[in-house]
Amino acid sequence: MRNILSLKPWLLRRSKGRLSFLATASICFAFGCKDIERPPLFALLSGSGGKRIGVVSTDLGSAGRFTSMTPDGVPIPGISPVYSDAVARFQRGRVTIINRLNRDNIQVLDPTLGFLTTREFSVGSGSNPHDFVEVDDGKGFVSLYEKSFLQIVQPATGALVGNIPLGGFADADGIPEMDGMHLEGNILYVALQRLDRNQTYFPPTGVSKLIEIDVRNNQTIGVYDFPFPNPFGKFKRVLLSGVPHLIIACPGRVGFLSALDGGVVAFNLNTRSFRPGTLFTEVAAGGDILDVEIANETVGYASVLDSAFNKFLLRFDPSTGQRLATVSWSPASAGYFSGILLVDDLLYAADASFSQPGVRIYDARSNVALTPVPVDVGLRPSDMIYIPGL
Numbered sequence: 001m002r003n004i005l006s007l008k009p010w011l012l013r014r015s016k017g018r019l020s021f022l023a024t025a026s027i028c029f030a031f032g033c034k035d036i037e038r039p040p041l042f043a044l045l046s047g048s049g050g051k052r053i054g055v056v057s058t059d060l061g062s063a064g065r066f067t068s069m070t071p072d073g074v075p076i077p078g079i080s081p082v083y084s085d086a087v088a089r090f091q092r093g094r095v096t097i098i099n100r101l102n103r104d105n106i107q108v109l110d111p112t113l114g115f116l117t118t119r120e121f122s123v124g125s126g127s128n129p130h131d132f133v134e135v136d137d138g139k140g141f142v143s144l145y146e147k148s149f150l151q152i153v154q155p156a157t158g159a160l161v162g163n164i165p166l167g168g169f170a171d172a173d174g175i176p177e178m179d180g181m182h183l184e185g186n187i188l189y190v191a192l193q194r195l196d197r198n199q200t201y202f203p204p205t206g207v208s209k210l211i212e213i214d215v216r217n218n219q220t221i222g223v224y225d226f227p228f229p230n231p232f233g234k235f236k237r238v239l240l241s242g243v244p245h246l247i248i249a250c251p252g253r254v255g256f257l258s259a260l261d262g263g264v265v266a267f268n269l270n271t272r273s274f275r276p277g278t279l280f281t282e283v284a285a286g287g288d289i290l291d292v293e294i295a296n297e298t299v300g301y302a303s304v305l306d307s308a309f310n311k312f313l314l315r316f317d318p319s320t321g322q323r324l325a326t327v328s329w330s331p332a333s334a335g336y337f338s339g340i341l342l343v344d345d346l347l348y349a350a351d352a353s354f355s356q357p358g359v360r361i362y363d364a365r366s367n368v369a370l371t372p373v374p375v376d377v378g379l380r381p382s383d384m385i386y387i388p389g390l
Contacts, residue, residue: 050389051071051343051386051387051388051389052068052386052387053069053071053359054066054067054088054090054095054384054385054386055350055359055381055384056082056087056088056381056382056383057357057377057379057380057382058084058085058086058380058382059084059379059380060084060380063084063379064083064084064086064379065080065081065082065378065379066079066081066088066095066109066115067079067080067377067378068115069375069377072346072361072370073359073361073371073375075375075377078114078115080117082099083102083103085099085100085103085382086107086383087130087383088383088384089132089385090386090388091133092134092136094108094110094111094118095108095109095111095115095387096109096134097109098129098132098142100145101126101145101146104122104124104125104126104128105120105121105122105129106119106120106132106155106158107120108120108155111387119155121153121157121158121159123142123144123151123153123160124147124160126146127142127145128144128145128147129143129144129151130144130145130179131179131180131181131234133188134155136155137154137155137156138155138156139154139161139215140152140153140155141188141190141213141215143179143180145175145177145178145179146175147175148165148175149163149164149165149166150163150178151163152164152218164213164218164220166178166190166192166211169192169194169209169223170192170194171194171195171205171206172196172198173196175197176193176194176209177192177195177202178192179192179231179233180231180233180235181235182237182246184237186214186216187212187221188212189210189211189235189267190210190213191208191211191226191235192208192209192210192211192231193208193229193230194206194207194208194209195230201256204229204252207226208225208228208229209223209224209225209226210224210225210226210231210267211223212224212272226250226265227265227274227278228250228251228261228262228278229250229252229261229262230251230253230254231248231249231250232248232249232250232251232290232291233248233249234291235248236292236293236294237269238294240297241297243269243270244270247264247265247279248264248265248267249262249263249264249290249292249302250262250263250265250289251288252282252288253288254288254290255288255305258287258288260281260282260283260286261282262281262288262289263278263280263281263282263289264289264292264302265278265279266279266318277321279294279316279321280292280302280318280321281321284316284323285302285304285312286306286312286323287304287305287306287307287310287312288304288305288306289302289304291303291337291339292340293341293347294318295342295364297319298317298319300315300316300318301313301314301315301342301347302314302316302340303339303349305336308332309332310330310331311328311332311334312328313327313337313349313362314327315327325367327347327362328349328360328362328369333354334353334354335351335352335353335354335357335380336352337350338351338380338382338383339381339382339383341384342364343386345363345364345365346362346363346364347361347364348360348361348362348384349362350381350382350383351374351381352381353374353380357376357377357379357380358373358376359371359375359377360374
């Protein structure tokens with residue numbers, strides 16, 4: 001049971017049919033699962049206020065919730081029910097919830113209405129959406145983990161209006177495992193993990209791909225090889241030496257297949273090429289790098305899970321790849337970090353511990369913990385987003 005629970009962030013991101021179902025079922029049996037109630041009326045009338053940190057949390061069973069807090073960690077009343085396997089994005093003034101396998105839909109929350117659900121639409125049963133990019137009211141794109149095509153939707157109505165075939169970039173099993181996406185002007189970038197579904201735990205096979213698509217005509221205009229396999233989770237857009245880059249962790253083999261075969265890479269959006277060298281390798285980190293944040297050219301943070309499922313929050317130097325400090329460490333029995341988020345000089349870590357889950361806040365200048373205990377978000381946090389003042 002302990003190993004399954006320690007691997008929950010990996011299982012949630014993969015959402016692999018029988019394996020995910022068995023893990024979820026065993027966790028529900030052990031801890032119990034119940035639905036989340038609708039948000040109270042006062043939450044709907046609270047308005048948007050200032051800056052917020054949005055948090056998706058889960059009971060690791062059937063239910064999840066979206067809540068928010070102030071940047072300094074004060075919880076804001078109001079709960080929006082979401083799926084137990086969900087991630088969030090903030091775009092065009094709204095919070096988008098991507099409800100993954102077995103819910104398979106996109107849910108839109110309005111921050112000005114207490115994060116009330118204003119729209120929800122299916123992207124196909126069993127499709128397992130992993131990311132959603134909204135270009136405008138008439139066009140959006142959904143990456144589908146279980147399909148060989150990128151879904152085109154009409155966000156205003158939820159209509160499925162077309163698709164872009166990506167099966168030609170898949171490995172032998174025919175599914176390219178599309179994951180994170182990023183929109184830069186009229187260019188959409190889509191990460192293809194290319195995992196082998198014919199083997200246990202879906203190891204990466206060959207080279208993972210970054211696909212470049214012109215959203216004006218839905219044409220693929222570029223294909224790039226990731227320096228390491230298995231691009232994992234969200235792209236982070238940062239400036240390095242004044243140049244915009246997409247930063248992403250590529251952990252290679254993770255979890256039960258753990259190997260020091262990955263690293264943090266940067267894609268230069270001006271030259272449309274991967275930056276030479278690696279910002280941080282798993283050899284230097286000592287484990288699988290599952291999430292990353294870059295503060296500047298010499299300061300970065302990584303969430304790391306080693307082969308024994310111990311969790312680390314590390315500070316490193318992206319210019320040299322050197323490991324600088326251990327900000328936090330916990331044994332496998334304490335749970336896992338399900339993600340990190342850097343906003344100004346504050347570093348947020350989603351601590352999905354079994355006994356005291358919540359969001360930890362650190363001063364990114366000194367590495368000092370600002371919260372003696374995690375900020376309680378009700379359930380185990382699984383994703384975080386920054387919501388600017390509206």
